[in-house]
Amino acid sequence: MTAAIRPAERNGRALYLTAGITLSILFVLPLLWAILRSFQPATLITQAPQSDDFSKMTTANYSGLIGGSIHILRYVGNSLIVALGTAALTAVVSTLAGYGFGRFRFRGAGLVFALIIVTLMVPFQSVLTPLFMELNTLHLTDSRLGLVLFYTAFNLPFGVFVMRNTFAQIPKELEDSAYVDGSGVMGTLIFVLRPLVLPGVATTVLYAFLFSWTEFLGALTFITKDSLITLPVALLNVETGTYGQVNFGYLVAGAVIAMIPCVVLYVALQRYYVRGLTSGAVKG
Amino acid sequence: MSRRRSVTRRPGVGLALVSPAFLLVAAFVLFPLGFAIFISFTNWPLIGPYHYVGADNYTNIGKDSVFLQSVTFTLIYTAVVTVPIFLVGYGLAVLVRSNRRGATFFRTAFFLPYVVGLATESFMLLLELQPNSGAVNFVLDKLGITDGTTAWLVHTNFAIAAVCVLVVWFASGLTMMLLMAGMQGIPHDVYESAEVDGASWWDREVRIMLPLLRRTIALSLILSVIGSFLAFNQFYILTQGGPGVSTTTVVQWIYQKAFVQLHVGAATALSLVLVVVVGIISAVQFFLLRDTTTETK
Numbered sequence: 135m136t137a138a139i140r141p142a143e144r145n146g147r148a149l150y151l152t153a154g155i156t157l158s159i160l161f162v163l164p165l166l167w168a169i170l171r172s173f174q175p176a177t178l179i180t181q182a183p184q185s186d187d188f189s190k191m192t193t194a195n196y197s198g199l200i201g202g203s204i205h206i207l208r209y210v211g212n213s214l215i216v217a218l219g220t221a222a223l224t225a226v227v228s229t230l231a232g233y234g235f236g237r238f239r240f241r242g243a244g245l246v247f248a249l250i251i252v253t254l255m256v257p258f259q260s261v262l263t264p265l266f267m268e269l270n271t272l273h274l275t276d277s278r279l280g281l282v283l284f285y286t287a288f289n290l291p292f293g294v295f296v297m298r299n300t301f302a303q304i305p306k307e308l309e310d311s312a313y314v315d316g317s318g319v320m321g322t323l324i325f326v327l328r329p330l331v332l333p334g335v336a337t338t339v340l341y342a343f344l345f346s347w348t349e350f351l352g353a354l355t356f357i358t359k360d361s362l363i364t365l366p367v368a369l370l371n372v373e374t375g376t377y378g379q380v381n382f383g384y385l386v387a388g389a390v391i392a393m394i395p396c397v398v399l400y401v402a403l404q405r406y407y408v409r410g411l412t413s414g415a416v417k418g
Numbered sequence: 419m420s421r422r423r424s425v426t427r428r429p430g431v432g433l434a435l436v437s438p439a440f441l442l443v444a445a446f447v448l449f450p451l452g453f454a455i456f457i458s459f460t461n462w463p464l465i466g467p468y469h470y471v472g473a474d475n476y477t478n479i480g481k482d483s484v485f486l487q488s489v490t491f492t493l494i495y496t497a498v499v500t501v502p503i504f505l506v507g508y509g510l511a512v513l514v515r516s517n518r519r520g521a522t523f524f525r526t527a528f529f530l531p532y533v534v535g536l537a538t539e540s541f542m543l544l545l546e547l548q549p550n551s552g553a554v555n556f557v558l559d560k561l562g563i564t565d566g567t568t569a570w571l572v573h574t575n576f577a578i579a580a581v582c583v584l585v586v587w588f589a590s591g592l593t594m595m596l597l598m599a600g601m602q603g604i605p606h607d608v609y610e611s612a613e614v615d616g617a618s619w620w621d622r623e624v625r626i627m628l629p630l631l632r633r634t635i636a637l638s639l640i641l642s643v644i645g646s647f648l649a650f651n652q653f654y655i656l657t658q659g660g661p662g663v664s665t666t667t668v669v670q671w672i673y674q675k676a677f678v679q680l681h682v683g684a685a686t687a688l689s690l691v692l693v694v695v696v697g698i699i700s701a702v703q704f705f706l707l708r709d710t711t712t713e714t715k
Contacts, residue, residue: 147518150518154513161528168542171545182550182551182556183553231436238432243432255697256696257648259692261689266677268449268450287445294439348536350537351651355677366537386542386545388541392535397530397533397534400526400529400533408599411599
């Protein structure tokens with residue numbers, strides 16, 4: 135019996151590997167290709183491809199972006215400040231809320247939780263105009279802090295959901311003994327529960343960082359001052375020629391710079407990313 | 419024991435812990451939503467005085483021909499991309515759902531385009547769509563399909579085709595992840611007993627897997643539909659909504675109406691239509707999610 139199905143199994147395995155490898159190449163190749171293109175001289179990049187194109191590789195696009203009039207590192211810095219700020223604020227606020235919802239009983243808990251979670255249904259695209267006027271009144275347009283608050287608010291429903299589930303899964307006995315030993319509310323969180331909720335925090339941080347690093351429409355709307363714009367908006371300005379003639383070498387090199395943190399973070403922390411997806415609450 | 423109660427039931431503590439989250443969501447999501455209703459009944463310019471115009475902004479929606487065109491376009495675009503995203507995502511999920519050697523690597527590869535984001539990828543594609551030089555034209559020319567001079571973004575249908583391929587590549591990884599998680603949640607014995615009974619692979623897939631996955635499939639379709647309906651980045655970057663307004667999406671028109679033409683009141687009324695549409699779709703999603711969590715427990 136087993137001998138009879140073995141050849142079929144071997145065929146199945148060969149098919150699986152062939153399909154998997156072929157499709158993997160198909161999915162990753164465009165990204166690798168962009169990296170290759172970013173090392174082409176700007177003069178060749180929009181000309182008909184020649185067979186010796188890739189013998190003329192250069193880092194000129196990167197040095198031009200960094201050292202030239204565009205000062206790309208300024209925008210990379212803005213994006214980093216906003217993304218790290220959002221990740222940190224979302225993590226702290228979600229953890230506190232998850233602790234509160236997962237571990238404490240209080241009147242109105244159900245209502246407050248529902249009010250936070252129901253905003254998963256509100257796409258930020260649909261409140262762009264009132265948010266602009268609100269942020270403008272609060273002097274939070276043309277402000278990286280304003281962007282951080284906006285991104286955090288829209289990442290919180292997911293973060294709170296993940297953290298509440300994370301806290302709810304911890305056995306009660308653990309903090310019981312901590313309270314008996316005289317730990318306070320924050321002491322128990324920091325010294326007893328922290329290691330147990332770190333995977334949830336990692337999920338929250340990863341989503342918040344990737345969301346704010348790649349977000350385009352809000353960044354375009356709420357920041358107009360050139361020195362404060364984030365990387366995707368800076369790339370739009372490269373595309374439209376705001377910084378002089380359109381330079382496709384710069385554009386693709388800038389896109390590669392924008393891509394790198396996403397790839398590195400995802401590959402390193404994908405286990406936490408997948409946890410977030412399968413927890414059931416995914417942003418629409 | 420009594421001590422734990424005294425801590426976890428002290429009413430102020432729980433409320434204090436959740437209040438920063440609630441205040442942020444209230445200030446930057448719930449308040450704008452209420453404010454939007456107010457703005458939509460005014461002729462608010464971006465800066466300067468305003469007055470009430472009653473329901474004018476709503477009754478004028480029917481006269482906004484670009485909005486109507488953008489709704490039609492966005493619906494067609496959504497309908498066109500949803501099926502391939504689902505089919506490709508389903509196929510990929512079948513491929514990577516087992517824990518065979520290589521499955522983790524394949525999952526990573528298929529999901530990578532989603533992680534990098536559409537804005538960045540649109541900038542990359544812009545270069546490759548250039549006539550006579552871009553990789554898309556070069557490959558199609560070598561395959562003998564075109565002569566390599568196609569100006570993709572100048573013709574409406576070509577532009578839509580290019581964006582659709584981009585978006586299927588970008589989004590099918592997400593569908594794959596969701597369906598894969600659903601498939602892995604189906605008890606093995608159900609599937610195996612069918613195998614023992616002599617059901618073929620196709621029969622098992624269609625008769626057992628598909629019905630059991632109903633809820634996951636609905637969830638992935640809803641997420642995909644909402645994502646497509648809110649499309650902005652890929653069109654704003656690649657076509658700027660053109661030629662003319664032929665590829666202008668709903669979100670892009672709202673953005674333009676508010677921040678280019680400065681008709682904030684009218685744009686906000688359009689936004690609220692968006693809230694209602696997405697709200698209805700998400701309410702279905704929410705209902706499905708509640709259902710799954712109570713059932714698995």
